[in-house]
Amino acid sequence: MTSQKLSFPRQHARTQRFTLGAPRAFTVSPDETRVIFLRSMSGTDRTTRLWVLDPVSGEERIAADPDVLLGGSAEKLSAQERARRERTREGSAGIVSYAVDAAAELAAFALSGKVYVAELRAGTARALPVPGPVIDPRPSPDGRRIAYVAKGALRVVEATGEGDRALAEPEDPQVTYGLAEFIAAEEMHRYRGFWWSPESDRLLVARADESPVQRWYIADPAHPERRPAEVAYPAAGTPNAEVRLFVMDLEGDRTEVVWDREAFPYLAQVHWSSAGAPLLLVQARDQRSQRYLAVDPETGATRIVHVDEDPVWLDLFPGVPAWAPDGRLVRIADEGGARVLAVGDRPLTGSQLHVQAVLDIGESDFLISAVAGEDAVEPEIGQIHVYRVNELGIERISEGVGVHSAVRSGALSVVVSAVPEEPGTAAWVVRDGKRLVRIASFAQEPVLAARVTLTEGGARRIPCAVLLPSDYQESDGPLPVLLDPYGGPHGRRVVAAHNPHLTSQWFADQGFAVVVADGRGAPGRSPAWEKAVRDNLVLTMEDQVEALHGLADRFPLDLSRVAIRGWSFGGYLAGLAVLRRPDVFHAAVVGAPVTDQRLYDTHYTERYLGDPAKQPEVYAYNSLLTDDGLSEAADEARPMMIVHGLADDNVVVAHALRLSSALLAAGRPHEVLPLSGVTHMTPQEQVAENLLLLQV
Structure with missing residues (x-):
């Protein structure tokens, strides 16, 4: 027998983009004796286990193993759990998330629809006898009880498994207690719907009523015997779910939290800690104003702590709002043209940093994630760093060129770093700046290496990554060009790390010069840069053109052959490029595109384009098609392959089908590749592998 070398497309698919086997989801115990994390056993193993590391000895042990807990049985997922994983873009199996008590002694997680608890010191795990299927179990801070959601009801059970009871049951099939509604999970990154009090005696519980939301039906044409799936999808300009909030005690007695829900319908963030009263961030529908509200748990009354307003839009950020230990409000704000960390009324950072998240709030400092701001000494293209901030100044914690993040408790941190020269990530346990132990990664080594050049292109200094074939010689001359962008809000592709560029390198090795550009609208530069696309997402395509032309005098780009x-x-962006600028772009692969902005969701689309009833011309200009056909398409037609998952409940396949119909009506040749059973993710191994091969 002869062994065949593993191809990159197959390895990329089998390893789920080289994420399997890598440690993630770290928690550091307050006593600094344990680091809890998730990891599978190999780079091709989808089953994630719960692990505990001793940071002194470096010893690791499994705290919960799905294979053992399920006795070899296959994992069963409810429809709600599948939807939750789609929102979080989770493609693994086994224990994919967990929650711990305040001491990080007890962990709770859902597995195959059941609640499990793991005693992290003892190393034992067991199921609790509760009704299911279970969603999002979370221990109380004192570790005595577990709250969870089953069939839309919020329930509580003793950690011993006794005393299970419902605190709130849905009055209607369209109502849930304790779950994040679609918009909160998909666009606000609020994935939960209940929060324990610090004293463990009460909870804040969100009630979501989806009855006002329009219904869409997603069929599986490959299985005509199956009923279409009914989904509540709040498209731009249509009603959202109605969200209310209650304080509930452990007997189910409730007090409604009162705020002006008509003016501020979005419950964006909730924070409840010992540093202050429950804290809410609520947004207006147009996302140009938001209020920070402190809640009186006894009466449900709220008082305004702070108000933010912006004529363009207001962004949401991880880790905020929160209270500092001294009771001051911690937030990230756009002030003076910069994105800053603000504590109380005082900004602690300036225009040299562009703050992205608050990672931890200590007794005397704040740990943040930030990139170089507009006034930074160096642009630091693609880099993300960790900083320690207090009233005395700013200190960079992460070291070297790369993409860094951290989790911290007390003096102990886990710093996770990805660098351009090496594949994967390195997770180090660090105490007071000294590395103690590296947490092992079982992720596979890629069969190719990314040779990425990070640079800037065009007069706007657009961040770019350029990749050439691994064996390219200058004598080979100009190469056909492939632009490989995300290019829009919330999706940064030009990063100083290795693995994010592997697919681009594979395409380069097929004979292309690959260009990745993060133009206006992409995160990581300045508020003005991100907000330049208000009412004009087409600018993102114009910046691809500028970056391409700006790089042509420094790299071997054949501008007569651009895909x-x-x-x-x-x-x-790919569809927009060939329809409106066929003079620049000569072919496109258009994957899971939003083609009619009216068909995408409220919170995302209205942030950038406003109300479709008030600005129909803005929606038409920013769409690939309208009810009348292609929107502002140039006369020249270019080849286009449209790819879409038929089970996609985020960008529904109607986008692709309507684009195909409009192209056909205009007499424009194109191909459509429907992916049966595939959602907005493509986790299926054969699909992911062949999807790369078919695009060449």
Whole structure:
């Protein structure tokens, strides 16, 4: 027998983009004796286990193993759990998330629809006898009880498994207690719907009523015997779910939290800690104003702590709002043209940093994630760093060129770093700046290496990544060009790390010069840069053109042969490119695109384009098609392959089908590749592998 070398497309698919086997989801115990995390056993093993590391000895042990707990049985997922994983883009199996008590002694997680608890010191795990299927179990801070959601009801059970009871049951099939509604999970990154009090005696519980939301039906044409799936999808300009909030005690007695829900319908964030009263961030529908509200748990009354307003839009950020230990409000704000960390009324950072998230709030400092701001000494293209901030100054914690993040408790941190020269990530346990132990990664080594050049292109200094074939010689001359962007809000592709560029390198090795550009609208530069696309997402395509032309005098780019590929916003961008600028772009692979902005969701689309009833011309200009056909398409037609998952409940396949119909009506040749059973993710191994091969 002869062994065949593993191809990159197959390895990329089998390893789920080289994420399997890598440690993630870290928690550091307050006593600094344990680091809890998730990891599978190999780079091709989808089953994630719960692990505990001793940071002194470096010893690791499994705290919960799905294979053992399920006795070899296959994992069963409810429809709600599948939807939750789609929102979080989770493609693994086994224990994919967990929650711990305040001491990080007890962990709770859902597995195959059941609640499990793991005693992290003892190393034992067991199921609790509760009704299911279970969603999002979370221990109380004192570790005595577990709250969870089953069939839309919020329930509580003793950690011993006794005393299970419902605190709130849905009055209607369209109502849930304790779950994040679609918009909160998909666009606000609020994935939960209940929060324990610090004293463990009460909870804040969100009630979501989806009855006002329009119904869409997603069929599986490959299985005509199956009923279409009914989904509540709040498209731009249509009603959202109605969200209310209650304080509930452990007997189920409730007090409604009162705020002006008509003016501020979005419950964006909730924070409840010992540093202050429950804290809410609520947004207006147009996302140009938001209020920070402190809640009186006894009466449900709220008082305004702070108000933010912006004429363009207001962004949401991880880790905020929160209270500092001294009771001051911690937030990230756009002030003076910069994105800053603000504590109380005082900004602690300036225009040299562009703050992205608050990672931890200590007794005397704040740990943040930030990139170089507009006034930074160096642009630091693609880099993300960790900083320690207090009233005395700013200190960079992460070291070297790369993409860094951290989790911290007390003096102990886990710093996770990805660098351009090496594949994967390195997770180090660090105490007071000294590395103690590296947490092992079982992720596979890629069969190819990314040779990426990070640079800037065009007069706007657009961040770019350029990749040439691994064996390219200058004598080979100019190469056909493939643009490989995401290119839109919330999706940064030009990063100082290795693995994010592997697919681009594979395309380069097929004979292309691959260009990735993060133009206006992409995160990581300045508020003005991100907000330049208000009412004009087409600017993202214009910046691809500027970057391409700006790089042509420094790299071997044959501008007479330019293609573009993309998925999601990148798919929209690819379609826009060949329809409106066929003089620049000569072919496109259009993956899961939003083609009619009226068909995408409220919170995302209205942030950038406003109300479709008030600005129909803005929606038409920013769409690939309207009810009348293609929107502002140039006369020249270019080849286009449209790819879309038929089970996609985020960007529904109607986008692709309507684009195909409009192209056909205009007499424009194109191809459509429907992916049966595939959602907005493409986790299926054969699909992911062949999807790369078919695009060349």
